[in-house]
Amino acid sequence: MTEKFKRPSGRALTEMRPISAKVGVVPNADGSAMFAFGNTIAIAAVYGPRQLHPQHMQDPAAGILRVNYDLLSFSVSERKKPGPSRRSQEISKMTEWALSPVLDLENFPNTVIDVQIYILQADAGTRTAGINAASLALAHAGIPMKNLVCSVAVGKQDAELIVDLDKEEEDYREGEGATDFPIAKIANTDQFTLIQLDGKIQPERVKEALNLANKACEQIYEVQKKALKEVIEQ
């Protein structure tokens, strides 16, 4: 089975799509970045720290993070109606939770850091691309951080564990079907800040899947680091 199993894209089981990152793509933002997994492209822009309104949301002990994730109307094959949706609100909130553990915002009381994530092209894995882009953009904006956040989706197509699913793999319906398992972690640690699971996986294989994610995140971290260091040579 393992020998003859082929991913639709012809990739190896643990091979990610080509990843690329660029920092400083939005000139008017305080920090910005682009991150792409193959055909999935996300851009993130960071504004702030700035005064938070409405005032009742202000936290006098520390600044807060506010994320807005959205698919642009032309990013998917069927035009998406612009504006917030149930899905985009959920992903915004979940991205906030994935990023806030690395931020040190106690020096910015009563303020907000706004992160806008826009998906230019969607081919599955948009939330993970968005988290990677947002992590870069926050670093670029000079926000005090413990570390960068790396994010990747692992998953299962039929009985095979695979890394970085594309849309075709996510829609696989034969055998055990497809499982999408997006994770985010703090770089160079064993601390996960996001684990979601859409589909089915045997409990004993979760550890195996997380190990695959760890290896993929190491590669993502190197790309992120390189992108940030290149910003000086504009």
Added chain:
Amino acid sequence: MKKEINKAQEAFEDGSEENSKKRKMVVPGEVIVSGEDYLPGEGARREGENVVASRFGLAEEAGRVIKVIAITGAFIPRRNNAVIGRVTNITFNGWIVDIDSASSGFLPIDESPRFINKSEMDQFLAIGEVVSAKIWSVNTRGIDLTLKGKGLGKLEGGFIFRVSPNRVPRVIGREGSMINLIKEKTGCNISVGQNGWVWVKGQDVDSEIRARKAIEFVTEKVYVEGLTEKMEAWLQEN
């Protein structure tokens, strides 16, 4: 050791290569140096054996202290920063000044250079007017400003524009060499705030625009060495 610090500072402001091997780009969470001999300064922290960057920027060794210099991001107000702001409101005991940071600055009436009657506050500084002030304190309640000091006060005429606050040291240059050169060659009055706001006033609009273009030239070419010479050449041409 003091000399070394000054040298490193100059190298940063001047961008010259000879000292820059001591500085390197770091990302948050990256280990800068390891060993007990070093002390974490601004933008760095200790994690066991290592000194780790807690923000993105240029790591610099100044003696035993390791600090990370910001190269991007918004203006973070600090005590004694000279800033340029715009009056947005007048309260019973002072002015609220927008200084392009997370919280606006407060300029108390007692911190104005001369006595001002509370009923005549808008005659001294009206809403929308531009002022050069110094940050006197930064606390959880806000930012307090003062006008007591050399070169501070209301800025009349001319215009203001923004540059990245991280580029301000380069616009000013070593001991003000760059800004003095631009002032001299364009004949304009220029004031640069640490928050990245620049105020320009000259004899005519043409010289003001020339000064603005010169400053924007400097901010675009931040990581070029020998910038003052390049600026002189640019001013010859334009």
